[in-house]
Amino acid sequence: MTEYGRGPGSEPWHPEDPLYGDQGWGGQQPAAGHAQYGDQAHQQYPQQDPYAQEQYGSQQYGNQQYGDQQYGDQQGAYQDPYQQQGGQQYQDPYQQQHYDGGWETGPQAATPHGADPSATYGGRPGGYADQQQDYYGTPEAYPPQQPPERRQAAEPGPATDWEAEAQQEETHPFFTGRDDDDDGRDDEPRDPRGGGDGRDRRGKGKTKKKGGRNGLACLLVAAVLAGGLGAVGYFGYQFWQGQFGEPEDFEGTGIATTVEVTIPKNATGSEIGNILKSNGVVKSVDAFIAAQSKNPKGGLIQDGVYILKKEQSADSAVESMLDPASHNNLVIAEGRRNVLVYEQIDKRLDLKAGTTEKVAEEKADSLGLPGWAKNHENVKDPLEGFLFPAAYPVSKGDKPEAILKKMVARANAEYEKAGLESKAEGLGLQGPWELLTLASLVQVEGKTHDDFRKMSEVVYNRLEPTNTETNQLLQFDSAFNYLKGQSKIDISEDEINSNQDPYNTYTQKGLTPGPISNPGNEALAAALNPTDDGWLYFVATDGMKKTEFAKTFAEHQRLVDKFNDSRGN
Structure with missing residues (x-):
């Protein structure tokens, strides 16, 4: 049909x-x-x-x-x-x-x-x-x-x-401009004769404009494109700057404002540059790295605390850090006694005199001493010999206890590296404590590396039981000065011979009860490797600068006369 x-x-x-x-x-x-x-x-x-x-x-x-x-x-x-x-x-x-x-x-x-x-x-x-x-x-x-x-x-x-x-036909909202809640329908009214879809469109509450989404979509696309082009331009500029452009940098030696900067141990050039930039010293890390590489001594910048001017050129910052005057570290010299180190800490932290020494006495056992350094008789200061000579960063607000712990930790590391504990017995000593004590004596009496080795041999030779020249008496003026808290060259025989303190090596045989100073690496090395020439005596013939050695008492007496002549006696 x-x-x-x-x-x-x-x-x-x-x-x-x-x-x-x-x-x-x-x-x-x-x-x-x-x-x-x-x-x-x-x-x-x-x-x-x-x-x-x-x-x-x-x-x-x-x-x-x-x-x-x-x-x-x-x-x-x-x-x-x-x-x-x-x-x-x-x-x-x-x-x-x-x-x-x-x-x-x-x-x-x-x-x-x-x-x-x-x-x-x-x-x-x-x-x-x-x-x-x-x-x-x-x-x-x-x-x-x-x-x-x-x-x-x-x-x-x-x-x-x-x-x-x-x-x-296409009904996606991107092309039609409809909202997601339109259900794919046009908001235009249907045929009033009843040919609609049977849905009541009254009460929408708002009037929608066709093409609104089209405009928004276009704006979004344009924004994305603009952002992409901007990112490409930025990274392109950064690449060009990294390859061909000069890094940003200040000019001159800086402004009057200064800042305290702490550089950690083993910091790289990039890490130092970041610290300086964050503190306003240099303008960019790249500029500092370039200046450090250009300077022949740039690799010698050490850890520590520095007082530096703000807004100075990278070249100027490198020069400032190489200048000892800019260091704000607490520097412990080789052979310095603990009592002098305590005074330094008090001054640096603006503390009352005696504050750090009191902390050391009360908390000596909790500051990190090794077991072999504890419980020795007649020791005047258990921390003596463990405030290792070095430069320590100290800032205002630091506590004495924290600084002392850093020094003891550094001493432990150096002594372990030197092998004090393992080598002491082979040298005829009773453990690392005696070896450290011997090094502390050599550190105070000697002036040069050669002096240290010869003086170490003098100590070992005098400690020998077969020594009939001095009968195991060391006779070191430095030990007597330590117990007296002084630094004298001229000490009368009556004063020395009448004092029976364990630290007086004129009246007491063998080593002192403990170290009398904080020895450095050279003195430690000399104590571990003394000469073998038969030295038994030494005299500082010019008072402070030159030390001469002798193997017999007669040779020693000629050196004493030479010393007296130099002083006009």
Whole structure:
């Protein structure tokens, strides 16, 4: 049947139908065949219907199919207006018949193949045109049929599959400008005649403008592009600066404002540069690194506390750090006694005199001394020999206890590296404590590295039980000065010989109870590697600068006379 419905009788395809004479969509369907009406035999045609097994996406309206072809799988509720006509219900005899490629035109005999189909339209007396109204004669009977590629979905009914495909349009909010809560619908009002989608659009509360999202999307894209170009430009500039440009730098030797800067141990040039930059001394790390590399002594910058001017050039900063005058470290000299170190700490921290010494006495056991340095008799200061000579960063606000711990830790590290504990026994000494004590004596009496080694041999030789020259008496003026808290050259024999203090080496055999100073690495090395020349005596013939050695008492006496002559005695 046609897709315009059928009447109770034969009603041929009207010539004015837009599809009249169409050989199928695209010319692929054969000419309309002729189905059997009533008891007449069905006429077969030799051509093969290419659409015999193909379904066009049609809809079923009631029990009627369009052209015996199925267009889609949807079913509609459309009722054929021609099923009830003239009080007689029409039953389609072709509902269950298989479509064979022809178009049915009514219950009358089919027009022979190749005959003029116009004969069924009023061309024959008594035809349908003479008996009933031609329903195709009015334009309101049906809408114009179009081929699939030109068809448009009808309203209000649902569109067929191929119609929806033909009319598919872009609905993404990026292109339509709709908000995500629009549900893909246009905010424009629907047909007031009732052809809308049945949704109430009242009460939205705001008016939306089409294209708003388009503008926002464009702005976002433009912002992203601008940000990307800016990033590329920035990194490009940084790369150019790193490869070809001069690093940022101040000019001159700085302003009057100074700052205290602490450089940690083993800091690299980059780390030093970052510290200086963060304190406002230099303008950039790169400038400092370049200046340090350019300066021949740049690698000699040490850890410690520095007082530096702000906003000075990198070259000036390097020179300042190489100048001892800018160091704000607490420097402990080799051979200095603890009592003098305590005074230095009190002054640096603006503390009352005696504050650090009191802390050392009360907390000596908790400052990090090794086990072999504890519990010795007659020791005047258990920390003596453990305030290792070096430069220590000290800032205002530091506590004496913290500074003392740093010094003891440094001494432990140096003594372990030197091997005091493992080498003492091989030298005939009773442990590292005696070896440290020996080094402290050599440190005070000697002036040069050669002096240290010869003086070490003097000590070892006098400690020998077979020594009959001095009978194991060391006879060091420095030990007597230590116990007296003084530094004298001229000491009377009566004063020395009358004093029985354990630290008086004129009256007491062997080593002092403990170290009398803080020896440095040279004195430690000399104590571990003395000469082997037979030295037993020494005299500072010029008082302070030159020391001469002797192997016998007679040679020693000639050196004493030389010393007295130099003093005018």
